[in-house]
Amino acid sequence: MKANPAAVLLRHGLLLLAATLLLGLISGAWGWSLALCLAAYLAWVLRDLLRLQRWLENANPRDEVPEARGLWEALYDRIYLLQRRNREARERLQAVIDRAQQSTTALQDAVVMLDSDGNLEWWNPAGSRLLGLKSPQDSGQPVINLVRHPRFKEYFERKEFAEPLSLRSPVDPNLHLQIFITLYGQREHLMVVRDVTRMQQLEQMRKDFVANVSHELRTPLTVISGYLETLLDHADTLAPRWLRPMQQMQQQATRMSHLLDDLLLLARLEATDYPAENQPVAVERLLQTIRTDAVALSGTRGHRISLEAEAGLLLKGCDSELRSAFSNLVFNAVKYTPAGGEIHVRWWSDEQGAHLEVRDSGIGIEAKHLPRLTERFYRVDASRAADTGGTGLGLAIVKHVLLRHRGRLEIVSQPGKGSTFTCHFPLTQRVRDTAQSASD
Known part of the structure; x- marks a missing residue:
């Protein structure tokens, strides 16, 4: 059972007083006796204080607490308890960090952590595969110096990350990437890079299909519109019942021509950035x-x-x-x-x-x-x-x-x-x- 600190101080005070009285009765020098006893008590306290300092500086957190008496015993035990709690908290936190790193390592998407200035702090293996990041020489480097693309530089410096950025991989031009950036903590950046090559290929197939169909439809539509225009130019020779159908056909042909023009324009716009x-x-x-x-x-x-x-x-x-x-x-x-x-x-x-x-x-x-x-x-x-x-x-x-x-x-x-x-x-x-x- 641990001693009460107040009781320990009282006991030490009584022992110091008794030693002073005894030494004073023997020597008759009461002042010197008090000073000598106080000096001895102070030397004992300083010795235990130095032991505590050496233990804190050199001891392994898992080492046993040095033996001590009195107040020092309670102090050693308290410090040891705090160290053990801190060690357990660090171990739990490290376990969480290890699990997070293991899970991000298994991801196919690149996860890159940047500080508030945009310097690289950590990335998973997919970051090396998709962005060409190299460890450890790239650590601490500005990301805009390593991902050298004018659109990425403009996107990162504008600080508007509501929409993702799409661009080609700096490592492999055949890879199409989509970059998401989120701010967290003290304005640090979390960058997630996803390989969307397959989606891009499907989108390109759709664009090519629309463009090809539009081109193929233009020729027959031009022929149809030409004949309709010729017939309507001689509307007076047509039977009255054919005039309205011809006019409606021409209107729909004109509308389809406008549609094809817009589709081809969109195809041209999507072809380049x-x-x-x-x-x-x-x-x-x-x-x-x-x-x-x-x-x-x-x-x-x-x-x-x-x-x-x-x-x-x-x-x-x-x-x-x-x-x-x-x-x-x-x-x-x-x-x-x-x-x-x-x-x-x-x-x-x-x-x-x-x-x-x-x-x-x-x-x-x-x-x-x-x-x-x-x-x-x-x-x-x-x-x-x-x-x-x-x-x-x-x-x-x-x-x-x-x-x-x-x-x-x-x-x-x-x-x-x-x-x-x-x-x-x-x-x-x-x-x-x-x-x-x-x-x-």
């Missing part, structure tokens, strides 16, 4: 042309179409692709806005980048449809799409054009209150027309 042309585009002039076409499309419906464009603000990219994306947004606003409605197009820049906004007072879209609007052939209302003659590919084209120009599409809409489509482009895509700015 960057536009073939990357020159400054005069967006203000481009929007003026699109506004003129939109007024013609509105016709007798009398839409009020306004344009507000920042002068001298250019955008790096492909003129034809941007024209296709922007015209899709404006023409959709015309199609889905009732007669007499308002459509406002705005092009401006701020510290975040350049932005194009198309706002209408149309019928609006329910919130449940917004996440899927850029999917191919997705219809909010099939009957409404048939009335407008759309192909269902317009917003898919917009999405792919923006991706190729490092942009993103934001959609805000409420039924009965109109819709707002906003294209956001980063600062790297923005260009200033110095000549126009000087003239202004």
Whole structure:
């Protein structure tokens, strides 16, 4: 049974007092007797303190506690208990870490741990296979220096990890990777890299099939449209009962031709990550042309179409692709806005980048449809799409054009209150027309 520390101190005090009295009676020097007894007691305490220091510095945590008496015995036992608890906690934690590392080692996906600055801390074997990381020489190195790809560098430095990044493996160009990054702890990064080569191959097969079918259909459709146009040019020689069927056939042939054009355009957009042309585009002039076409499309419906464009603000990219994306947004606003409605197009820049906004007072879209609007052939209302003659590919084209120009599409809409489509482009895509700015 361990002694009570207060009782031990009391006993030591009484023994010290008794020794002082005895030594004082023998020598008659009471002050020296007290000082000598205190010095002896202090030397005993210092000896045990030095023993404790040597034990803490040199002893193995699994060694037995040195023998001690009095207060030191309780102190040794307490320290030993704390050491044992800490050792058991470390062993449990190490067991969890070992199991986690064993499980991630068995994964086919690469798991890479980065510090808050993006330096490599740990990775599983799949990280070496998919990314070419080498241990230990790559440990502590910035990940953007080892995964040398401009899209990865831009993705990592932008710090927007809501969507994964797809690119080819730096080790094997035949491997297609998908990279997910999550922030945790003190802004550390957890990067998961997945091999999606098989999915990419299936997607490429689908793209090739669509492109080939579109090409094959174009020739017979052109022949059919040509004969229909010739027959309708001589409509006065046709029997009245054949006139309406011929007109409907021509309308459907025209609609199918537009569909094939959009499918082929999508195939071209998906073929590469960057536009073939990357020159400054005069967006203000481009929007003026699109506004003129939109007024013609509105016709007798009398839409009020306004344009507000920042002068001298250019955008790096492909003129034809941007024209296709922007015209899709404006023409959709015309199609889905009732007669007499308002459509406002705005092009401006701020510290975040350049932005194009198309706002209408149309019928609006329910919130449940917004996440899927850029999917191919997705219809909010099939009957409404048939009335407008759309192909269902317009917003898919917009999405792919923006991706190729490092942009993103934001959609805000409420039924009965109109819709707002906003294209956001980063600062790297923005260009200033110095000549126009000087003239202004």
